[in-house]
Amino acid sequence: MNKNFFILLTTLFSFRMIFAYFPNITPDEAHYYLYGQKLAWSYFDHPPLVGWVQWVFSFLPQSELSARIPAIILGLISTFFFYKWIQNFKLNLSPFILILITQSSFLINTLLMSLFPDTLLLVLIYPLMQSLVSLSSFAPAKKWILFGLILGLCGLSKYTAVLLVPSVLIYFLLRKDYSMIFNWRWIYAILSALIVISPVLYWNWQNNWISFYYQTHHVLGGGPTFVNFAKSLAMQIISYILPLYFFAAYGFFKSLLTTNKHYQAVFAFSLPYILFFTYSSFKEPILPHWTILFYYLLIPIGINEFCLKKLSWRIWLFKGSFTFSLIFLFSLLIEMSFHLIPQPNFNSVHRDIAGWPQVMTKASELLADKGNSAIAVTNWSLGSRALFYAKDRKKIYVLDDHINQFDFWQTESPLGKDILFVNTHFFKKDISHYFLCDKTTLVDRMEIKIKNHFVNDFEFIWCKNYRGLSEGS
Structure with missing residues (x-):
């Protein structure tokens, strides 16, 4: 050579x-x-x-x-x-x-x-x-x-x-x-x-x-x-x-x-x-x-x-x-490596990648000591990042109305579980409208900032006794 x-x-x-x-x-x-x-x-x-x-x-x-x-x-x-x-x-x-x-x-x-x-x-x-x-x-x-x-x-x-x-x-x-x-x-x-x-x-x-x-x-x-x-x-x-x-x-x-x-x-x-x-x-x-x-x-x-x-x-x-x-x-x-330039709120080049390690750590903490429970997101791209940073991949679901790769990977049904939904600023769904739950409760929020500017924000929402997608979703 x-x-x-x-x-x-x-x-x-x-x-x-x-x-x-x-x-x-x-x-x-x-x-x-x-x-x-x-x-x-x-x-x-x-x-x-x-x-x-x-x-x-x-x-x-x-x-x-x-x-x-x-x-x-x-x-x-x-x-x-x-x-x-x-x-x-x-x-x-x-x-x-x-x-x-x-x-x-x-x-x-x-x-x-x-x-x-x-x-x-x-x-x-x-x-x-x-x-x-x-x-x-x-x-x-x-x-x-x-x-x-x-x-x-x-x-x-x-x-x-x-x-x-x-x-x-x-x-x-x-x-x-x-x-x-x-x-x-x-x-x-x-x-x-x-x-x-x-x-x-x-x-x-x-x-x-x-x-x-x-x-x-x-x-x-x-x-x-x-x-x-x-x-x-x-x-x-x-x-x-x-x-x-x-x-x-x-x-x-x-x-x-x-x-x-x-x-x-x-x-x-x-x-x-x-x-x-x-x-x-x-x-x-x-x-x-x-x-x-x-x-x-x-x-x-x-x-x-x-x-x-x-x-x-x-x-x-x-x-x-x-x-x-x-x-x-x-x-x-x-x-991309060092986050040097302040950028407009919710319009950052980091919006797809920033915060996910912290978010999944927080979700795992909220899930701790809960029996029949799991974490869910509402889009496949969120699911990939959630699974990558999750402590227990068996407790991660992608729940939406589209067939995707996760339907082949999710072998255990989420029905009947208490589901902790993770909503993001860019994929935000009304959980009580899209999904059938006995009760929905917003339990926490997390804001992701770089240089004091908002990059993304996350909501953690409990769905008690998940029963599937609603007819209007």
Whole structure:
């Protein structure tokens, strides 16, 4: 391994370990951490690989850092594959600069230190493309099988990996290699991929294909409006930072106007993602990390091509973009770790993570010495954090009118128990209206403040003899 590259990996590892130590767990991180604690063939909202990876590290004592170590290691592996892939380009900049500026995006950096299903795709995408460009009409069976195995692992990571399938067709159309489209050896790849994703198919077959149904309505629900699209676009520009958004768009068009097969592979794997999620964004605002493959693949191409002409204004724009991205990244990471900047009441970047360790400690104290009792929240994202910080996970319920992963994990009925509901400022329900209780009593409140500004507040409400959801809920 190149000495300078080893230094780069060591620096990235140290940097991420430091900033992964401080922040409380986020809703998604907690959810996928619980996957690893509750191993299954698949899960309601995602395929199982993210949980299986967390399970490999389950020997570590529970902490926020332990939940993030798998992603940090995978981030280094992804960086290695990234480095090997860009060696195929005619580089106008150092590969280390391309790596650093791509990973200076706050969201890309976050997914390389917090384990999401998308993190796994960031690891697998470059081996997948390298495997594809190495295929030929007379390639041995093992190359076709390898491509199928990697594609299957992508499918085992996230359902939107299905968008990688049309990418294969687009690639060979761009190459004008039409014979490859109908090559009988694809049977090797197809069978290999099906074997790898068989746990997902098996679990869904057992559960009436509920996960496929959920994903279809989750991504494509709602009626089309331009407001949804505008919100989605704004979130992406903020998350990936405007200069990097520009470089990704520039890389997209440059990768189309080329005969370089590696650029064409990037375009082929980017096009279905951007088309699908652009369409979806009119239906409902999409989360910015859903399109991360588009940016991860195209930012380095955009930067490399932009700096092809050594014009002074381009160099200054590139340097300014790099500097701005790094300042923005470090500012956010420092704020998330050390809470330095006062923010408006109930409009803080910490609102989803602050206070949960204290809240669950308080809830456990209120539950102490109560016989047939448990703690409940009214939303799955609250449930993930409640379970992560709970002293006794068997006494945590998510009670709402939506089917979610917790319906598969909650094996004991809450009916007849005295339930201590935890309400938050952002998920506040009228417990007496939504649930059937003999009596409801507000027993305590907790305010979470940072720099004397409200971040969140919590209510603890007893529901005596819980009897289920009310008809009007």
